[in-house]
Amino acid sequence: MAKTRIAIIGAGPGGLLCARVLQRRGIEVAVYDTDADPYARDAGGTLDLKADSGQIALEDAGLLAEFRALARPEGQAKTRLDQHGTVLAGFVPEEQDEAATEIDRGQLRGMLAASLAPGTVRWGHKLHTATSLGAGRRRLEFGNGAVVETDLLVGADGAWSRVRPLLSPATPVYRGVSFVEVRFDEVDRRHPRIAKLVGDGHMFANDNAGRAIIGQRNSNGHVRGYVALRTDLDWAAKAGIDLADRAAVQGFLCDEFADWSADLLPFITDNEGEFVNRPIHALPAPLTWTHRPGVTLLGDAAHLMTPWGGFGVNLAMLDGAELARALAEESTVDSAIQRYEKVMLARGGEHALGANDAMDRFFATKEFDPADIPDTLAEHQHALAAAAEYRRRHPVAVTWVLRFRTPSGERKFALVLDTSTTEPTGTLDGVPIENGTLRDGALRFTARLTAPFPMRFTCIASLDGDTMTGSAKAPMMSIVFTGDRVTQGSTR
CATH class of the missing domain: 2.40.128.120 (Quinohemoprotein amine dehydrogenase alpha subunit, domain 2)
Incomplete structure (x- = not known):
């Protein structure tokens, strides 16, 4: 197995984590990514790494200490409001609570990339074609002219994966909800109302009419927000709006949220950057495929789901750790893939169904039901118990x-x-x-x-x-x- 030529397409958290665990097991690997470097683009907002998935993967990677140096346990705090600004529920983590610690996506990607041996990631490589050579081997051709051959091709290349078609014809489907991203810097000094609403963690407000405003605290005094609504995929075009026209987008959103509390409207009126449209897509769930030698998927390439519950990156990293473990412990690539896919496909399908259903309920047009508000404390207790059980069944090697x-x-x-x-x-x-x-x-x-x-x-x-x-x-x-x-x- 140590001589196996392994190519991972995609230097997101899942692909980088997989490469890190493989290298710790003495197995060579190369990662290919379209970006020029780990910081070439905005990696997105904050995310919670869960004790029973993302943190387990980091433990396998030997990076828990590095993660904790960057992470924000206080970021687990949550507040739930209605459209009038009434607080419906709140959660403040205890000092030792690390069940779902927050970290900025860019910090996580940078940390994982830095943990790899120099030259592991081939930046500036966009996969163009993957041609079968038989017996699971493939020739990969990249947009920059590079050509490599591989015994194992791992698609860690996200929602619009170029590797997925080798295994499944499935493509992401719009889920009927679009997020419009907004940004606020130096929030405690320049945007005190938003800082107070978001607190140390997250604020969720919805009106049970398919509209919501979400705010999340990032590091360095930054808040990233999302003005979200159930709407058509081409909502801007139908409204005659150019998304690059800030004033037009702002006016449209102010009209959509006109009956909301004035305390919540600064998320629309005070936005410091462009309004970025982020329609929510997901793969059919549960997604499965027939095993094929020499190729597999992990993370969003395998089980893209809505962001509800924060499972996407966590599962991608756990996928990466488990695939690397299987490759180190099985006698053949084929047996390793089959062992990995048997667990990953079932787990990914279950979480995708749950996440997709949770978003549908959050954006449902119905009367408010207090039972729809998640019990965050119970979720944290469950994650910690699940983490202990996972480690009982899969001790750290x-x-x-x-x-x-x-x-x-x-x-x-x-x-x-x-x-x-x-x-x-x-x-x-x-x-x-x-x-x-x-x-x-x-x-x-x-x-x-x-x-x-x-x-x-x-x-x-x-x-x-x-x-x-x-x-x-x-x-x-x-x-x-x-x-x-x-x-x-x-x-x-």
């Missing part, structure tokens, strides 16, 4: 670099080891180990190598913190080896 002193020189192999029990499991050079035992710092397991020739041997080693020393014994020889634990922040 530690990667070691083993150095064998052979007659032909030193050889290095990646040992991925779960030592949460006295019978450790894992892989050596991507091949599962067998008969593992760990008692009083003494590790023993049986392993198999396929190169430079097939060999089965028993490793006996002593563990001392981040180092390991031992010997590998085969019927005709014994080789001494040493090992070093791959520490957080390292790519080896």
Whole structure:
């Protein structure tokens, strides 16, 4: 598996996270993205990384400490209002609550990109064609003329994926709601009314007539807002509005929200930037496909859903971590893809159905029902419990670099080891180990190598913190080896 040529299309959080976990497992990978660099465009607003998905993926990537240095736990606060400005519900997280900690999308992307080995991401590469070469291999041609061949093609390229057509004819469908994005800088000084409404986290206001105003606190005194309404996809054209005409868009939105509280209208009247139209699309859910060798999808490319619940990036990152884990632990690319897709497709379909239904209910034209307001505290408690259960079933594996002193020189192999029990499991050079035992710092397991020739041997080693020393014994020889634990922040 370590020799497999893996190409990930898309340097969003899911693709970058997948590459990071692969490198920690000693597997080479290349990521291709259209952007010129991680900061070439506005990555979007804030997002919550959930304990039972996004944070688990970061733990596998060894990046939890880096994440917590940037994240804003106080950003989990939420306030729900009606169109008159009446507070219907509120949530303030406790000091130690990290169930759904907020981080700016741009900060997350930059952190993940910086964690990869230099040259991993090929910026400025837009996929043009992917031609099958048989046996799961493909030739990829990019718009800049670059051509590469791959044994595994991973589509992490979002809603309008160019990889998805290799597996499914499905395309995103407009869900009947459009968000018009607005922005406010130095909000506490220049826009105190908006700052007070949004607080440290999020404000949601709706009128049960298909209209809403949403505000979210970002870092560095910035608030990003969304003036949203249930409408036709071409609402601007039907109203005779040029979206580049700020005054025209502002006038249209003021008319649409004329019966709303004056306290909420600054989200329309005080916008500092352009009005950016963001129609909400989603893939049919649940989306499935017939397995094909050498290609798979993750994140929005596989299960694009509405933003309700904040599952999109979280699932993309968990997808990436689980795909990387499967590739490190299975004996073939094909078995790894099938193991990964069996879990990912079911999970993505379930969350997509839930997210799409939640948005439909939020923008429904009906009488207000208090039961429609989510119980944020219960959601946080559920996420923490689900995270503990996930880790019980999928303990964190530690990667070691083993150095064998052979007659032909030193050889290095990646040992991925779960030592949460006295019978450790894992892989050596991507091949599962067998008969593992760990008692009083003494590790023993049986392993198999396929190169430079097939060999089965028993490793006996002593563990001392981040180092390991031992010997590998085969019927005709014994080789001494040493090992070093791959520490957080390292790519080896």
